[in-house]
Amino acid sequence: MSQWxxxxxxxxxxxxxxxxxxxxxxxxxxxxxxxxxxxxxxLAMPGALPVMNKGAAERAVKFGLAIGAKINQRSIFARKNxxxxxxxKGYQISQYETPIVEGGGLTITLDDGxxxxxxxxxxxxxEDAGKSVHDQFDNASGVDLNRAGTPLLEIVTEPVMxxxxxxxxxxxALHGLVRYLDICDGNMQExxxxxxxxxxxxxxxxxxxxxxxxxKNLNSFKFMQQAIDYEVRWxxxxxxxxxxxxxxxxxxxxxxxxxxxxxxxxxxxDYRYFPDPDLPPLVVTDAMLAKIKNEMPELPEAKCxxxxxxFKLSEYDARLLSQDRATSEYFEAAVAAKADxxxxxNWMLGELSAALNREEKSIEESPVSAHQLxxxxxxxxxxxxxxxxAKTVFEALWSGEAKSAxxxxxxxxxxxxxxxxxxxxxxxxxxxxSAAQIADYKSGKEKALMSIVGMVMKASAGKANPAQVNEIxxxxxS
Numbered sequence: 001m002s003q004w005x006x007x008x009x010x011x012x013x014x015x016x017x018x019x020x021x022x023x024x025x026x027x028x029x030x031x032x033x034x035x036x037x038x039x040x041x042x043l044a045m046p047g048a049l050p051v052m053n054k055g056a057a058e059r060a061v062k063f064g065l066a067i068g069a070k071i072n073q074r075s076i077f078a079r080k081n082x083x084x085x086x087x088x089k090g091y092q093i094s095q096y097e098t099p100i101v102e103g104g105g106l107t108i109t110l111d112d113g114x115x116x117x118x119x120x121x122x123x124x125x126x127e128d129a130g131k132s133v134h135d136q137f138d139n140a141s142g143v144d145l146n147r148a149g150t151p152l153l154e155i156v157t158e159p160v161m162x163x164x165x166x167x168x169x170x171x172x173a174l175h176g177l178v179r180y181l182d183i184c185d186g187n188m189q190e191x192x193x194x195x196x197x198x199x200x201x202x203x204x205x206x207x208x209x210x211x212x213x214x215x216k217n218l219n220s221f222k223f224m225q226q227a228i229d230y231e232v233r234w235x236x237x238x239x240x241x242x243x244x245x246x247x248x249x250x251x252x253x254x255x256x257x258x259x260x261x262x263x264x265x266x267x268x269x270d271y272r273y274f275p276d277p278d279l280p281p282l283v284v285t286d287a288m289l290a291k292i293k294n295e296m297p298e299l300p301e302a303k304c305x306x307x308x309x310x311f312k313l314s315e316y317d318a319r320l321l322s323q324d325r326a327t328s329e330y331f332e333a334a335v336a337a338k339a340d341x342x343x344x345x346n347w348m349l350g351e352l353s354a355a356l357n358r359e360e361k362s363i364e365e366s367p368v369s370a371h372q373l374x375x376x377x378x379x380x381x382x383x384x385x386x387x388x389x390a391k392t393v394f395e396a397l398w399s400g401e402a403k404s405a406x407x408x409x410x411x412x413x414x415x416x417x418x419x420x421x422x423x424x425x426x427x428x429x430x431x432x433x434s435a436a437q438i439a440d441y442k443s444g445k446e447k448a449l450m451s452i453v454g455m456v457m458k459a460s461a462g463k464a465n466p467a468q469v470n471e472i473x474x475x476x477x478s
Contacts (some may be wrong), residue, residue: 023050069104
């Protein structure tokens with residue numbers, strides 16, 4: 001592998017969050033009965049003309065602004081000609097020579113903390129095709145046109161990624177951004193976010209690209225990594241065996257972990273692109289552009305910088321909390337409820353994150369609200385409860401036993417013991433049974449102190465103030 005360089009570029013189809021299709025008024029809702037959401041435009045009935053969905057254009061512009069791209073205020077729709085049963089017109093309406101978004105890029109962060117800027121070639125608007133159904137009829141296939149005409153933004157990178165890990169990091173960053181901007185729901189299982197990965201290999205040091213093969217319609221990051229790994233190994237083995245790579249479109253089979261050729265890869269000339277005579281140029285006016293700029297949310301990079309400066313969070317914590325819009329909104333809601341920002345970050349990235357992962361929930365589905373978490377943190381701050389007891393309070397809120405931290409503390413009698421006399425009494429009882437630990441401590445074994453502290457905390461059912469326990473034990477043993 002060290003003798004070969006991997007070259008990867010991605011084409012990602014992002015389904016836009018409009019309520020209706022890109023050129024018709026049909027619904028884009030997922031899961032409807034076959035062919036119940038297809039109008040005469042989607043069915044390509046004679047005389048039916050497309051009308052551009054303004055919301056799709058606005059979402060494309062929003063994405064372009066977020067990645068620092070050039071917005072073409074006058075872009076052209078073209079006909080991409082090919083025949084397939086689920087494409088009734090015999091062509092797909094897409095953008096070719098002049099897309100709505102050109103250039104720009106995304107900065108990705110790899111597992112080792114290094115960053116890389118991934119340049120984008122373009123992002124263009126187009127319509128989705130329908131769906132062929134092969135498993136519901138004997139000796140026949142069906143066509144469901146509910147998806148035909150669904151608005152897509154196809155986002156194309158330059159071939160600048162050099163490993164599967166970089167490709168996955170980019171795909172995850174893009175997935176997070178389109179969800180953050182609320183232009184795509186990011187549901188990969190429903191096909192809202194689909195990646196085509198172009199993979200080639202070349203001898204290390206060679207400038208010319210190798211022949212690429214395109215892996216189509218990868219709808220999970222796990223499968224993407226597996227497909228890239230297999231394809232890279234396969235291409236290297238073919239070349240080392242003296243065979244040539246033929247440009248092709250391939251599919252990945254997750255059951256076997258292998259890719260297989262579906263068809264030879266077409267080039268642009270094969271599609272016979274030409275401007276669509278039924279659609280005028282798409283014009284983004286100055287007023288429309290200004291309005292979208294004014295409505296843009298604070299972007300993750302800016303938010304990360306603000307969290308480090310305003311809340312004094314580490315860059316690592318700030319990045320984790322700012323990349324997802326729902327996560328950042330939860331964090332800011334907890335801070336707005338007067339909770340300490342650093343403690344909020346610790347709890348969100350610790351207990352809350354672990355609980356969400358355990359039950360496979362998103363932060364929007366968290367049983368513990370930001371306001372409730374702020375209540376737990378407030379009781380830690382005023383020494384009503386210890387960190388250990390706080391975990392018990394959090395678990396009770398998670399299971400729905402109460403509506404607030406105060407209710408849990410009151411109902412379970414969890415209030416921390418801060419009375420010096422009461423703590424001294426428990427310490428005296430423990431010390432009376434701890435001759436061995438006392439001897440170890442006085443001989444210089446610091447761990448013996450922690451053992452005594454642990455016994456006192458256990459004797460107090462976790463309610464004694466840990467700082468006071470430490471202080472009282474040290475004073476008595478001195």
